[in-house]
Amino acid sequence: MSKERFLDQIISPWMRQSDSNCDVVLSTRVRLARNIKAQPFPNSELDTHQKVLNIIEVNFSDQLFPDLGSVELVKMNNLAPIDRHVLVEKHLISPNLAAHSEDRACLLSQSEELSIMVNEEDHLRIQCLLPGFQLEEALNLAMKADDWMENKITYAYDEKIGYLTSCPSNVGTGLRASVMMHLPALTLSGKLDQITENISKIGLVVRGIYGEGSKSFGNLYQLSNQITLGKSETAITNDLKEVVEQIIALEQETRKSFLQVARISIEDRVFRSLGILKNARLITSNEAAQRLSEVRVGIDLGIISGLNGNIFNELMIAIQPGCLQRYAGKELSPEERDFYRASLIRDTIA
Numbered sequence: 001m002s003k004e005r006f007l008d009q010i011i012s013p014w015m016r017q018s019d020s021n022c023d024v025v026l027s028t029r030v031r032l033a034r035n036i037k038a039q040p041f042p043n044s045e046l047d048t049h050q051k052v053l054n055i056i057e058v059n060f061s062d063q064l065f066p067d068l069g070s071v072e073l074v075k076m077n078n079l080a081p082i083d084r085h086v087l088v089e090k091h092l093i094s095p096n097l098a099a100h101s102e103d104r105a106c107l108l109s110q111s112e113e114l115s116i117m118v119n120e121e122d123h124l125r126i127q128c129l130l131p132g133f134q135l136e137e138a139l140n141l142a143m144k145a146d147d148w149m150e151n152k153i154t155y156a157y158d159e160k161i162g163y164l165t166s167c168p169s170n171v172g173t174g175l176r177a178s179v180m181m182h183l184p185a186l187t188l189s190g191k192l193d194q195i196t197e198n199i200s201k202i203g204l205v206v207r208g209i210y211g212e213g214s215k216s217f218g219n220l221y222q223l224s225n226q227i228t229l230g231k232s233e234t235a236i237t238n239d240l241k242e243v244v245e246q247i248i249a250l251e252q253e254t255r256k257s258f259l260q261v262a263r264i265s266i267e268d269r270v271f272r273s274l275g276i277l278k279n280a281r282l283i284t285s286n287e288a289a290q291r292l293s294e295v296r297v298g299i300d301l302g303i304i305s306g307l308n309g310n311i312f313n314e315l316m317i318a319i320q321p322g323c324l325q326r327y328a329g330k331e332l333s334p335e336e337r338d339f340y341r342a343s344l345i346r347d348t349i350a
Helices: 003-008 049-060 081-089 095-099 135-150 184-189 191-200 233-261 263-279 285-300 310-318 321-328 334-349
Strands: 025-034 063-065 069-075 105-109 114-118 124-131 175-182 204-207 220-225
Touching (some): 049 069, 049 105, 049 114, 069 114, 081 321, 114 135, 135 233, 184 285, 191 233, 233 263, 285 310, 285 334
Antiparallel strands (some): 025 175, 063 069, 069 105, 105 114, 114 124, 204 220
16 A cells, blocks of 8 residues: 555545445544553653654554454555545644644554554554444444454553543543534524533534534534543443434434425525536535535435435535645646536536
């Protein structure tokens, strides 16, 4: 493999798979925070990034991971800034890892379902991505990756507390489970604000598409746990699953309610957005995301036929700056990005 493969193939292979409830839950992610025993944490004053990177490179680069094949080490300082942005936009690395490239890296599986960030906030961030609503499956894959790594390295662990991490909020299981949800009806109805407030009381949080500090894009939101200490991995994912199932039902119910009350208005909104996407010569990322969201609703409600809902998933990644510039083969100004974005969308949905 080559790092170019992860960059030239804008859409990760796992994104082309399908799963039930994909009209609301687009993807599932499970992430484990881990640190190597006897090594200072990345945020300490002692700079041990290179030593940790060497340990990971020697033990895991180009090694076989069960069911996923070879795992390649991609070093951030070998990538141009645009290329690092592509990996962020594909959710394979965090914005933080992309911004601090020296002695940082990522282990990537061929399918891109497994991504292990090296020297992010912790020595290791083991991340598993699957399509649709697959919390149990993502957790199982993450735990396999965890065991795979622990065969060769020893983690920082306390018998009473659990896994030791740079941020106190991750101590314990070190687990963050999240689902990417498309919630246009709950957003439009104003119900999402109340949901966000209510779930915060039980240790869950709603964030934008890139997690903490990011904003919603095209009515996409990440719902994840905040509590990792004092609860098992299974308990965390089960609690999240229960809430997600309730939100799925509420989103679907609200969509049907809108359709019953204002069908012509909804159809008009959907087809206007489809017409703009098919014909626009210039389009901003925010407008494109909103139009794509409305078209996806039209597909899910049976208003639009002949288009696969996965087009929405793929284009929401492809229309972003890094991916667009890979598509164009050159650096682009904001105005040029609007042109190439419109062109890419037309080519995809024509």
